Amino acid sequence: MPAIADRMIYLCTVAANSGDVVQERSVSDLDRASTVKDIAAGQIEDLVQVIECNVVExxxxxxxxxxxxxxxxxxANEAEPLTDWQYVFVEMFVSKQAADSFRRAA
Structure with a gap:
């Protein structure tokens, strides 16, 4: 069995019919950059919480x-209007003011 790496991993809890569950992802995709990329691309839906963990520490x-x-x-860097789910995401996890600073998709 390989040693557990001393690094941060990011576990995403999502809403499911049976209650909140941890989103299944490849271990190689549990880093911060991949987590941000996957959420931004809509690959992780119905996000409830993100937990940063270091198993070794x-x-x-x-x-x-x-x-x-x-x-x-x-x-913001993409400079595209936000879809409804993106707007709700920003409003819920950042602030309404931040969400309102974006243009909305038609």
Whole structure:
């Protein structure tokens, strides 16, 4: 069995019919950049929470707002209007004021 890497991983909790569950993803995709990219691309839907963990150090913390700001910055850099789900995401995890700063898709 390979050794567990001493690095941060990002677990995404999503809403499901049976209750909140951790989104299944490849271990190689559990880094911060991949997590932000997957959320921004809509590959992770119905997000509830993002937990940053380091198994070796035994640490974890809620980084939902931090990740949401990173996702929001991706969308801002794309300079495209937000879809309804993107607007709700920013409003829920960042702020209504931040969501209102974007143009809305028709």
């Amino acid at each position: 035994g640490t974890s913390r809620d980084v939902t707002s931090d990740i949401a700001r990173d996702v929001m910055n991706v969308w």
